[in-house]
Amino acid sequence: MSKTKKKDSKVYLKDKIKGKCRFCGLQKPEVSFKKAAHAVPEMFGNKNIFSSNECDGCNKVFGETIENQLGNWSKPYRSMGRIFAKDRIPSLKGCGWRVDHGDKFPIVQSLKDADVPFFIDEEKKTMTSTIVRDTYIPDMVFKAFLKIALNFLPEILLNDFRRSVDCVSSKDDGGFYSNFKFFQVFFPGLIYKDRVDVIMFVRKKCNSNEDLPCAFFILVVNNYLYQVPIFSDSYNVAGLSSFEEIKPFPFLMNSFKPLASSRSGVCEIKSSVMNFSSKEKIKGDVETINWVADGWRKVSKEEAEKYLSEIK
Numbered sequence: 001m002s003k004t005k006k007k008d009s010k011v012y013l014k015d016k017i018k019g020k021c022r023f024c025g026l027q028k029p030e031v032s033f034k035k036a037a038h039a040v041p042e043m044f045g046n047k048n049i050f051s052s053n054e055c056d057g058c059n060k061v062f063g064e065t066i067e068n069q070l071g072n073w074s075k076p077y078r079s080m081g082r083i084f085a086k087d088r089i090p091s092l093k094g095c096g097w098r099v100d101h102g103d104k105f106p107i108v109q110s111l112k113d114a115d116v117p118f119f120i121d122e123e124k125k126t127m128t129s130t131i132v133r134d135t136y137i138p139d140m141v142f143k144a145f146l147k148i149a150l151n152f153l154p155e156i157l158l159n160d161f162r163r164s165v166d167c168v169s170s171k172d173d174g175g176f177y178s179n180f181k182f183f184q185v186f187f188p189g190l191i192y193k194d195r196v197d198v199i200m201f202v203r204k205k206c207n208s209n210e211d212l213p214c215a216f217f218i219l220v221v222n223n224y225l226y227q228v229p230i231f232s233d234s235y236n237v238a239g240l241s242s243f244e245e246i247k248p249f250p251f252l253m254n255s256f257k258p259l260a261s262s263r264s265g266v267c268e269i270k271s272s273v274m275n276f277s278s279k280e281k282i283k284g285d286v287e288t289i290n291w292v293a294d295g296w297r298k299v300s301k302e303e304a305e306k307y308l309s310e311i312k
């Protein structure tokens with residue numbers, strides 16, 4: 001399944017059993033469904049795909065917990081990837097500096113002696129940014145991705161994935177997802193603004209006592225791809241896993257426009273296995289992002305303020 005929709009076409013994922021929440025399992029009128037639940041969080045630029053099977057109570061709890069952590073972790077990507085959420089692109093701030101976004105390019109403002117985390121190479125026309133993330137808890141960030149995946153899991157399979165649903169709802173935290181391979185792949189090239197793609201792969205037959213995931217969920221947000229494993233209830237946590245054989249799906253690479261060949265050495269496709277099993281808070285984590293541009297220009301404070309005020 002893959003959906004990339006225009007802004008005005010809304011899609012609602014609907015189960016056959018209406019008015020039943022996928023996560024807490026409660027039904028109307030015990031729970032309500034008044035709010036539109038984004039199947040992929042709005043912070044990722046999703047304005048089109050909604051879930052009709054997430055109750056208001058679960059929606060609120062997810063927003064305040066796992067999605068809040070996902071927001072902290074993903075902020076450098078969302079800001080530097082220029083993702084519009086709730087009609088603005090998130091700003092980045094540090095000691096004595098900040099980055100705000102206009103319609104076409106970002107503005108970096110800083111005090112004279114501020115330790116700005118951007119290194120500009122005028123000759124190569126490159127910029128390296130080293131941004132410190134907000135504090136986050138990896139386990140909760142992964143659960144936010146898993147929750148998105150479960151929104152898209154076919155209804156008919158839900159009963160085989162109860163433990164994964166319970167993990168997201170924090171009903172089952174007995175180490176079911178203590179060992180897994182979660183990929184992030186970065187595709188260099190032009191920024192893919194407002195790109196949100198989802199793909200679900202489910203194996204035809206999942207046997208009991210398995211040591212491999214029964215399903216994979218792929219989420220593409222701008223230039224980043226996330227590959228989330230989803231374990232069925234028959235997954236054997238203690239089994240010998242063949243995780244080494246699991247690789248990121250390669251076929252999407254052709255759908256990104258590459259940089260001009262003269263620039264291609266600057267940024268390369270980068271595939272990382274994310275270690276997101278820890279339940280400890282991570283502080284001071286640095287994300288490095290490389291940029292190429294036609295140029296950089298110094299502007300006066302007045303010019304910067306005028307440019308930024310035009311988009312408000």
Ligand SMILES: [Zn+2]
Binds near residue numbers: 022024025054055059
């Ligand atoms: Zn619920």
